[in-house]
Amino acid sequence: MITTNSQSGTNVAEIADGVYRINTPVMLPGDAGGFSFNQYLIVDDAPLLFHTGPRKMFALVREAVASVMDPATLRYLAFSHVEADECGSLNEWLAIAPDAAPLCGTVAAMVSITDLADRAPVALADEQAVRLGRHTVRWFDTPHLPHAWECGFLMEERTSTLLCGDLFTQGGATLPPLTTSDILGPSESFRLSMDYFSHTRNADAMFERLAALEPTTLACMHGSAWSGDGAALLRALAQSVHQ
Template identity: 75%
Template sequence: MTVTNARSGTNVHEIAHGIYRINTPVHIDGGPGGFSFNQYLIVDDEPLLFHTGLRKMFPLVHEAVASVIAPARLRHIAFSHVEADECGSLNEWLAAAPHASPLCGTVAAMVSVNDLADRPAQGLADGQAVPLGHHTVRWFDTPHLPHAWECGLMMEERTGTLLCGDLFSQGGAELPSLTEADILGPSEAFRRGMDYFSHTPNAGAMLERMALLQPTTLACMHGSAWRGDGAGLLRALAQALAN
């Protein structure tokens, strides 16, 4: 792990080949206490950043990306759904990376991103793949899982990394970059306390679809990334949501 900003604690760690977790720990007054915001950088011929981070966090994330590649090299600014921590600094990134475009689902492009963004979005259909060079990401629509009509997840197929957005969010600011320990228990405690899932009746089917991809790394937006039997963990989450 490399700390890129000593004051904020922002740090970078390679969680899979060519995939870097950028993490900023925070403490939110009146909120859930210690928390963390993660972005994921895929380094390749066409580099991709998944999650932009909050607009006010842009200097920290930019500094972290710059510790790995020149930010101007970015070609894709991707995110799961429209929310401040997902795409709040989208336009700042488009300015910093003049050849990049927003990458999101077709619903997000239609209802929000083509109005909010300074450049047109590439709206991905369900199941559409985007080759980056050695890596390939594939978009999967997950409406209302965990929340937002336009929500979706991305699978990086070479490394078996599921960019799983707000699934398995864990509270706490001082967590390991990558763990093989239990994250379902902490994430379920956090979900029950915050109640941020939409409780869609289609959750089980969508999680089973993700499980069939057999991910071996889960790139969580909040808390540790996780390595292990991703299919088993996704099915355990589906069962927890059904209870």
Template identity: 70%
Template sequence: MTVTNAVSGTNVHEVADGIYRINTPIVFEGGPGGFSFNQYLIADDEPLLFHTGPRRMFGLVREAVASVLPPERLRHIAFSHVEADECGSLNEWLAVAPQAQPLCSAIARLVSIDDLADRPARGLEDGEAVQLGKHRLRWLATPHLPHAWECGMLIDDTTGTLLCGDLFTQPGADLPAMTGADILGPSEAFRRSMDYYSHTKHGDAMLERLAALAPRTLACMHGSAWQGDGAALIRALAQSLRD
């Protein structure tokens, strides 16, 4: 792990071949514990950043990206859905990476991003592939899972890494970059305390579809990335939601 900013604690860790987790821990003054924000950088012929981080975190994330590759090389600025931590600094990234394009769901492009972004987005349909070079990604539409009509995820067929957004969100600021330990317990306790899932009636089928992909790495947006039997873990989440 490389710490790229000693003040914020922002750090970079390679979680799969060519995929880097950028993490910034946050401790809330007077608040309960801490939290963390992760972005994922895929270094390839056409580099991709998944999640931009909030706008006010842009400098920290840019510094971290620069420790792996020149930020101006980015070609895709991707995100799961429209929230500040997902795409709050989208225009800042488009400014420093002149050949980059927003990458999101077709719904997000239609209802939000082509208005919010300084350049037109590429809106992906369910199952549509994106070739970065060595890495081949596919867009998985997951409307309302865990929340937002336009929500979706990316699976990297090359490494078996699921860029799973807000699934398995874990609280805490002092967590390992990568773990094989239990993340379902902490993430479910956090979900129950805030109830940020939409509880869509199609959730069970969408989770089974994700499980069938048998991901080996889960690139979580908040907390540790996870390695292991992704199919079993996703099915355990589905059971917990049913219960």
């Protein structure tokens, strides 16, 4: 792990071959444990950043990306759904990366990004793949899982890394970049304190489809990324959400 900004604590770590977690810890009012925001950078012929980070964190994330590669050469700016921490600095990235385009699901493109973004998005249909070079990402629609009609996730097929957005969100500001320890317990404790799942009736089928991908790395947006039997962990989360 390399700290790229000593004031904010922003840091970068490679969690899979060519896949980097960019992490910024934050302290929240009244919360001694803190929180964190992650972005994931896939370095390849056509580099991809998953989550742009909030607009106010743009300089920190850009600095972190620059420690790995030239930010101006980014090709895709992807995200799970439309929220400030997922795509808040999208236009700032488009301004510094002339060949970059937003990459999102068809619903996000239709209802938000075609209007919000300064450059036209690449809208992915369910299960559509994009080859980045050695890496390939495939989009999976997950409407309302955990929330938002336009929600979806990217699976990086070469490293079996599921860019899983808000699934398995863990509180805390000092968690390791990658862990094999339990994240279901901490993430469910966090969810139950402020339930942000929509509890869509289609959740079971979507969880099972993600589990069938058999990811070995789960790239979580908040907290540690996780290494292990992703299929089993996704099925365990599905069961826990029902309780």
